Amino acid sequence: xxxxxxxxxxxxxxxxxxxxxxxxxxxxxxxxxxxxxxxxxxxxxxxxxxxxxxxxxxxxxxxxxxxxxxxxxxxxxxxxxxxxxxxxxxxxxxxxxxxxxxxxxxxxxxxxxxxxxxxxxxxxxxxxxxxxxxxxxxxxxxxxxxxxxxxxxxxxxxxxxxxxxxxxxxxxxxxxxxxxxxxxxxxxxxxxxxxxxxxxxxxxxxxxxxxxxxxxxxxxxxxxxxxxxxxxxxxxxxxxxxxxxxxxxxxxxxxxxxxxxxxxxxxxxxxxxxxxxxxxxxxxxxxxxxxxxxxxxxxxxxxxxxxxxxxxxxxxxxxxxxxxxxxxxxxxxxxxxxxxxxxxxxxxxxxxxxxxxxxxxxxxxxxxxxxxxxxxxxxxxxxxxxxxxxxxxxxxxxxxxxxxxxxxxxxxxxxxxxxxxxxxxxxxxxxxxxx
Numbered sequence: 001x002x003x004x005x006x007x008x009x010x011x012x013x014x015x016x017x018x019x020x021x022x023x024x025x026x027x028x029x030x031x032x033x034x035x036x037x038x039x040x041x042x043x044x045x046x047x048x049x050x051x052x053x054x055x056x057x058x059x060x061x062x063x064x065x066x067x068x069x070x071x072x073x074x075x076x077x078x079x080x081x082x083x084x085x086x087x088x089x090x091x092x093x094x095x096x097x098x099x100x101x102x103x104x105x106x107x108x109x110x111x112x113x114x115x116x117x118x119x120x121x122x123x124x125x126x127x128x129x130x131x132x133x134x135x136x137x138x139x140x141x142x143x144x145x146x147x148x149x150x151x152x153x154x155x156x157x158x159x160x161x162x163x164x165x166x167x168x169x170x171x172x173x174x175x176x177x178x179x180x181x182x183x184x185x186x187x188x189x190x191x192x193x194x195x196x197x198x199x200x201x202x203x204x205x206x207x208x209x210x211x212x213x214x215x216x217x218x219x220x221x222x223x224x225x226x227x228x229x230x231x232x233x234x235x236x237x238x239x240x241x242x243x244x245x246x247x248x249x250x251x252x253x254x255x256x257x258x259x260x261x262x263x264x265x266x267x268x269x270x271x272x273x274x275x276x277x278x279x280x281x282x283x284x285x286x287x288x289x290x291x292x293x294x295x296x297x298x299x300x301x302x303x304x305x306x307x308x309x310x311x312x313x314x315x316x317x318x319x320x321x322x323x324x325x326x327x328x329x330x331x332x333x334x335x336x337x338x339x340x341x342x343x344x345x346x347x348x349x350x351x352x353x354x355x356x357x358x359x360x361x362x363x364x365x366x367x368x369x370x371x372x373x374x375x376x377x378x379x380x381x382x383x384x385x386x387x388x389x390x391x392x393x394x395x396x397x398x399x400x401x402x403x404x405x406x407x408x409x410x411x412x413x414x415x416x417x418x419x420x421x422x423x424x425x426x427x428x429x430x431x432x433x434x435x
Contacts, residue, residue, distance in 0.1 A: 010074075017075040022082075022311065024070055028054060029310035040409055042167045044309075044374055048402065051313025057322040071318065083315040086308025087378060088278035092260040093302045094162065094191075094375075095282025109355040110182055114189035116351035117369050118158045121343030122197075125157030126150040128339050132393070135328045142387025148205040152388040155197045156380060156397060157340050160187040161373030161405065168371065168408055179361050183368040186348070191375065198379060199276060205386045206271050219270045223263075223277070227284040231259070239289040249294035256285065256297060273382045309374075316377055319384065320395045333396040340400050344370040364415055371408040376401035 029050045036046025053059060060067045071079065129150040136149065143149070165187050174180035203216045239252060260278045267277030290297060325333065349366030353359065380397050383389045389397070 014074045014078070017072050018078045021071050021075055021079060025050075025054065025310050025314045026307075029313070041406060042164055042373070044164060044167070045402070045405055047310050048313050048374070048377065051310065051315075051317035052320055052322075052398070053317070054314050055317030055320055056324075057317065057320055060321070061323065067318070071314075076315075076318070079311055080315055082308055083312035084274065086305050086312050087381075088260060088264040088274050089301055089305035090309060090374075091275045091278040091378070092256075092282035093298070093305060095279040096285065096287060096298055097162075097166075097282075109352065109357060110185045110189070112355050113182070113348050113351045113365065113369075114186045114193075117160075117186065117344055117347035117366075118190050118193050120347035121157040121340065122154035124154075124339045124343040126154035128157075128335060129153035132332060132335070135332065135392075137390040137392065140387065140390040143205060148201060148386075148388045151197070151201045151204070152383050152386070153393075155194050155201060156376065156383065157343055158190060158194045158197070159372055159376050159379055160190050160344070160369045161371050161375040161401075162187045162191050164373030164375070164405060165368060165371050168412075169368070179364050179368075182361075183365055186365070186369060190369070194379075195276070195279065198382065199272060201388070202272050202276075202382070202386060205388050212271075216271050220267075220272060223266055223270065224280065227263070227280055231281075232284045232286060235259075236286045236289055239286065239293050241292065249297050252290060252294045253297045253300060256290070256301065259285070260301075273385070275378060275382065312381075313377070316381060316398070319391060320398050321391070322395055322399070325392060325395060329392045329396060332393055333399050336393075336396045336400045337403050340372070340404055341370055344404075360415070364412065367408060367411045367415065371405045372401040373405040 029047045032046035032050035032053070033043040034046070036049070037043050054067070054070070056067055059070075127150075129152070130146055133146045133149060138144075141149065162184070166184060169180045169183060174183075199220065203220070206216070235255070238255070260281045263277035263281035264274035265277065267280070268274040345366040347366075348369040349362040352362040352365050357365070377398065380389075380394055380401070384391070384394050
């Protein structure tokens with residue numbers, strides 16, 4: 001038989017398997033999202049649970065290996081590619097929504113809360129990694145030392161899920177309150193710092209020797225310089241109101257998608273993860289010009305990422321096996337959840353109280369900044385790919401991301417929205433958009 005016909009037939013089979021798996025992912029994600037909304041949780045949490053349910057943790061418990069039947073090995077690389085596309089589109093949106101103007105004049109309290117609620121979880125997470133390191137599966141790590149795993153766990157503990165937090169604040173009617181503005185400003189600063197630290201960890205984990213390390217640092221710096229001093233001014237000139245060709249949204253849409261993909265490719269080639277390039281490009285684009293010329297473009301890109309993110313959650317869920325944690329894994333999970341909650345809550349609430357915030361403000365700020373959500377899953381997937389954590393700790397960290405986000409809504413309801421936390425006298429443009 002002609003080998004080309006065999007290859008074509010196998011390609012058709014793989015395509016069919018991918019399409020069937022994609023249909024199941026989207027249907028189950030929609031169902032779980034509606035269930036999450038019915039219990040007053042962000043819809044993205046339902047989609048994350050759906051991704052875990054389609055993996056070995058739940059579906060894999062049924063007889064007949066339904067996980068392999070739905071997502072055979074040949075189709076998984078395609079699903080992985082789709083998940084990475086959704087991820088870089090999502091990270092562009094995170095960078096795009098990161099409004100540095102919001103951080104101007106936020107004052108000593110926001111700075112203190114931001115730094116302390118990064119520093120304390122980072123220190124506790126790094127210390128926990130050192131304690132748990134003897135239990136790591138060393139065959140899954142890319143490094144023999146504890147430095148990279150400790151730094152990574154510290155950075156992962158420091159994250160606050162800015163987009164999920166924005167959704168929680170908006171749904172709670174807190175977007176114009178003093179506490180809502182503070183929480184969003186703190187989350188923006190924290191995530192910016194955590195991504196910078198993660199970039200350093202990536203360089204440490206992947207560079208072998210002094211020269212590769214120096215090369216990656218130089219290339220990363222050059223990439224940022226090009227974005228700030230060539231790409232950003234170029235986009236400002238191209239999208240200026242007087243340019244007749246910039247009036248249509250199709251050109252701006254094409255420029256932004258092409259730019260974020262090229263940026264993601266560039267950081268991937270440098271040795272950093274592709275998400276860094278998409279995030280940096282989103283933060284560098286002239287947001288005011290885009291909003292003036294074609295405000296719907298950013299929303300289109302966001303909608304595309306929301307369509308593909310359930311694939312990312314399912315690919316993540318295929319790497320999580322809660323049933324295979326074992327005794328050490330359960331201890332890891334409990335320790336991770338306790339350290340994560342203690343670090344964020346004490347770091348945020350304690351520093352807020354010391355800086356003059358009321359008890360109600362301090363407690364609510366600690367609860368809000370403890371939410372990890374989707375951003376945590378992004379970082380964990382980067383760490384798993386780098387080989388700085390094993391699959392068991394990966395599963396424990398995924399559980400932590402879910403627990404800390406699910407507990408945010410009920411705790412806020414328990415605390416109540418006190419009068420001193422009501423809207424600010426001067427309304428601000430809210431950042432309620434988010435996943």
